[in-house]
Amino acid sequence: MKKIIKGGEVGRVLEAVNIGFTYGKRKIFEKISMSVGNGRIVAVVGPSGVGKSTLLRVLGGFLRPDEGKVLLMGKEVTRPTPKIMLIHQSIVTFPWMTALENVMLGLKYRKLPKELCKAIARQMLEMVGLEGFEDFYPKELSGGMRQRIAIARALAADPLVLLMDEPFAHLDELTAEALRRELYKILFNVNSTLKGVILVSHNLSEVVELSDVVYVLNGRPATIVAKVEIEMERPRNPRDQKFYYYIDVLNDTLLYKGEV
Amino acid sequence: MDLISIMILAALASTARVFTVIGLSILTGWGFGYISIKSKVFENVYVALNEVFESVPVIAFFPVVLILFVNRIGGFVGVELASDFLVFTAVVWNIWIGIYQAFKTVPIPMIEEIENLRYGFLDKLRYLYIPFSMPRIAANLIPSFSDAFFYIMVSEVFTIGSTSYSTFGIGSLIVKLVRLGMWNYVSYALLILGIIIGGSVYLLREFSTYAIARYSLESDIPVPRTRQIQRYVAKFYSPIIKPTKRIRYYFASKRTPARGRRGKGGYDYYSERETGQRILKVLGSAVALLILGIIIYSSFSLLTSITYAEWRYIFSNTLEIVYALAYDYARVAVIAVLSFLVALFVSYSIVNHRRIEALLMSIIQILAAYPAPAYFPILFAVTYGIVYRFSGALTTEFFVILLGFLSTFYYIFYNIWVGIKAIPKEIWELMDNLGMSYFQRIRYVVLPGTLPYTVTGLTSTINSAWGGLMIAEYWPNIVDGKSLEVSHGLMKLLDVWTYQGNLMLASWASFIFSLFVIVFSVVFTRNMMNLSKEKYVIEEGIYAT
Known part of the structure; x- marks a missing residue:
């Protein structure tokens, strides 16, 4: 099945061209072509174990595809780069560093003067709503605040693309919802160099709330079985009729294979 | 008997000595570990002594061993015991503290299950505590084996004054061969020792893999590997550097409900009503006090026996x-x-x-x-x-x-x-x-x-x-x-x-x-x-x- 609700690209930032990946003897996915346009959030949904996180790691250059290639602004991605930052499902912060030091870690590769690094890190923390928490250690902060640190660190690296691997999976629903509401504003603000985001999730409400384009991954080996473009104004209201419509569309595409 | 056969026998004798000592450490560790979780007095003395002796290098025991085993017992038995005791002090503390920590971290639901079924002392050990301690023992086996072999080389032959003491083993044999300049045979002895050590390490690795695969808990909850039981000595001494901590310990202990205090006092919650458990508790306290008494008495006797x-x-x-x-x-x-x-x-x-x-x-x-x-x-x-x-x-x-x-x-x-x-x-x-x-x-x-x-x-x-x-x-x-x-x-x-x-x-x-x-x-x-x-x-x- 190849169900395309609506197509159309806006200036490709990151592009996967016909990529496939095999782990051991098992083909995880094949013939995947997708892209993220400028200023857009692209989501990848699919059942558990289908290979969403693996796809994300191939897109980030952590894993090399067996076939096809990944292009960042037209250049092939062959290894991890700060230009494509990954945000993990399990929130990663360094317990021996304060919030500020954690964010400063994202600036190391830029080899900037220390004072400038501090200033940028403070700005990033302010941007994610952690002003006043610069000297706190991660264990003194909640899960949601830790994820904000991880986002601030990723943004401090000046990335063009952010890869988010189920970033709200380990947060309680209230915290996750609050962060989701702010995410778009945080990511695409004037101080950010970010051009696009790829989000992996199996939470369909989250996907509809956040993304512009949704790729549905399914089957064994997995392929893209549908591409859905979400046309709704931001901020999106989960009680909106259109919101339900998109959830139903995504549900249908997943249920079609009988795996959800 | 030719020299090669003697070498093989000597290497086997040393290996047997090492395994016997490790086996003894494990057996005693199970016993003391169990008493520790039942008796707070015993636990405090046991963990504190373990802490102190663990930080004292083996060689510090050397003169004591010589006085106690060589001078007082003497003969073949004295020298053999001296050698074994030195090896014992090299391996025992890690194994004991490992078993103790394993016993203290048995999950509450497992203890509730075994208490529910009213298992006796031996069955509790057999079906719960001993299997649970296996991964920790496995983790300690190869380092303990290395330690034991290092000291067996030193302790199989030693000299006091004009007398040289030795027990049969590969260590004493190599020393003799080196002294006689029989380098060919030294290399053969090293080769035989290498084969036996290689084989032993292989077996220990296999056992470790088996023990971890069979006895480790499969759980989604991460095991707190580094937040282990706060050790007694650390707990006692750190407040000296930061006195407010002691006050905090006191109030924390007052606030903590009984179920939450398993890190400190074992599972008295369940056991206080049982006569057998109470006997074990009293026995543990008595043994602990006896050990302390012996240490104080021996120190006092030693100090007063020295002339001006x-x-x-x-x-x-x-x-x-x-x-x-x-x-x-x-x-x-x-x-x-x-x-x-x-x-x-x-x-x-x-x-x-x-x-x-x-x-x-x-x-x-x-x-x-x-x-x-x-x-x-x-x-x-x-x-x-x-x-x-x-x-x-x-x-x-x-x-x-x-x-x-x-x-x-x-x-x-x-x-x-x-x-x-x-x-x-x-x-x-x-x-x-x-x-x-x-x-x-x-x-x-x-x-x-x-x-x-x-x-x-x-x-x-x-x-x-x-x-x-x-x-x-x-x-x-x-x-x-x-x-x-x-x-x-x-x-x-x-x-x-x-x-x-x-x-x-x-x-x-x-x-x-x-x-x-x-x-x-x-x-x-x-x-x-x-x-x-x-x-x-x-x-x-x-x-x-």
């Missing part, structure tokens, strides 16, 4: 002892830094190359179990000329440091390697993603992230370095009429005084040495350990509900 003239004599030598100890601490510092640097960079380099890692770890495990004193004379003979040409007057120091390094490097290596392996994959990905350089990774992530492992490894390395120094600082006629002898060093003094039969000075030097080691352990090691556990647990960097 003897006190003057030993005090007049104290400055020399402290001076020599300062020299040795400098050597230990060099060995520790060297071991740390090699361990850090080698572990970091191999950890992401699976094949190289598997091969190198197998080689290192066998080398670690291969007692350095057995092959060191050959290494010395082969390299002396080259080393002398480059090191000149520092040649002796070079070889002393080398033997110290060879006998102790493995402890910190294993720990740092495990520490680097424990770095979560998300953090490796993040380092790649941020394009961190080699030294940035080491400085910002690997060094702080492996600190708890490094402190543990460094402690073992420092403790074991003394054994290497004891052999290297005074080794007359090591090969071809050449001797290894430093000008200053406490280990040399201990060797010489023991050799001269001056056990009083040797014991006094050991006592002073032990005091320094304990103070060092309490002030430095424990505080470093606490700091690393409070702040540098890399697993806590991953937040996953």
Whole structure:
């Protein structure tokens, strides 16, 4: 099945061209072509174990595809780069560093003067709503605040693309919802160099709330079985009729294979 | 019987000695571990003594062993027991504390299940506590085996005054062959020993894999590996540095409900109503008080038996002892830094190359179990000329440091390697993603992230370095009429005084040495350990509900 609700690209930032990946003897996915346009959030949904996180790691250059290639602004991605930052499902912060030091870690590769690094890190923390928490250690902060640190660190690296691997999976629903509401504003603000985001999730409400384009991954080996473009104004209201419509569309595409 | 057959028998005898001692440590560990979780008095005494003795290097027991077993018991049995006891002191503390920690961390639902079924003492041990302690025992087996073999080489043959004592084993046989200059046979003996050690390490590895696969809990809840039971000594002494902590401990203990206090007092909640358990509790307290009584009485008797003239004599030598100890601490510092640097960079380099890692770890495990004193004379003979040409007057120091390094490097290596392996994959990905350089990774992530492992490894390395120094600082006629002898060093003094039969000075030097080691352990090691556990647990960097 190849169900395309609506197509159309806006200036490709990151592009996967016909990529496939095999782990051991098992083909995880094949013939995947997708892209993220400028200023857009692209989501990848699919059942558990289908290979969403693996796809994300191939897109980030952590894993090399067996076939096809990944292009960042037209250049092939062959290894991890700060230009494509990954945000993990399990929130990663360094317990021996304060919030500020954690964010400063994202600036190391830029080899900037220390004072400038501090200033940028403070700005990033302010941007994610952690002003006043610069000297706190991660264990003194909640899960949601830790994820904000991880986002601030990723943004401090000046990335063009952010890869988010189920970033709200380990947060309680209230915290996750609050962060989701702010995410778009945080990511695409004037101080950010970010051009696009790829989000992996199996939470369909989250996907509809956040993304512009949704790729549905399914089957064994997995392929893209549908591409859905979400046309709704931001901020999106989960009680909106259109919101339900998109959830139903995504549900249908997943249920079609009988795996959800 | 031909010499080769004797060599095989001697190697088997030494191996049997090692396994017997390890077996005895495990058996007693189960018994004491169980009493510990039932009796708070016993637990406090047991854990505190374990802490103290664990930080005292094996060689500190040497004069005591000589007085107790060789002089008082004497004969073949006395020498055999002396040898076994030294090996026992090398392996027992890790095994005991490992079993105790395992018993203290048995999950509450499992205990409730076994209490529900009203299992007796033996069945509880058999079906719950012993299986639960298996992974910890397995983790300790190879290091204990290495330690035991190192000391078996030293303790199978020793000289006091004009008398030389020896027991049958590969250690004493190699010493004899070296003295007779039968180098061909020395190499055969080393080969046989190598085969037996290689086989033993293989079996121990197989057992470890089996034990971990069969007895480890499969749970989604991460096991708090580094937040183990807060040890008694650390708990007691750290408030001396920070007095407010003691007050906090007091109020925390008052606030904590009974179910939440399992880390401190075992499962009295369930057991107080049972007569059998109460008997065990009383018995544990009685044994603990008896041990304390014996220690106090023995110390008192010993102190009052020394005459005024003897006190003057030993005090007049104290400055020399402290001076020599300062020299040795400098050597230990060099060995520790060297071991740390090699361990850090080698572990970091191999950890992401699976094949190289598997091969190198197998080689290192066998080398670690291969007692350095057995092959060191050959290494010395082969390299002396080259080393002398480059090191000149520092040649002796070079070889002393080398033997110290060879006998102790493995402890910190294993720990740092495990520490680097424990770095979560998300953090490796993040380092790649941020394009961190080699030294940035080491400085910002690997060094702080492996600190708890490094402190543990460094402690073992420092403790074991003394054994290497004891052999290297005074080794007359090591090969071809050449001797290894430093000008200053406490280990040399201990060797010489023991050799001269001056056990009083040797014991006094050991006592002073032990005091320094304990103070060092309490002030430095424990505080470093606490700091690393409070702040540098890399697993806590991953937040996953």
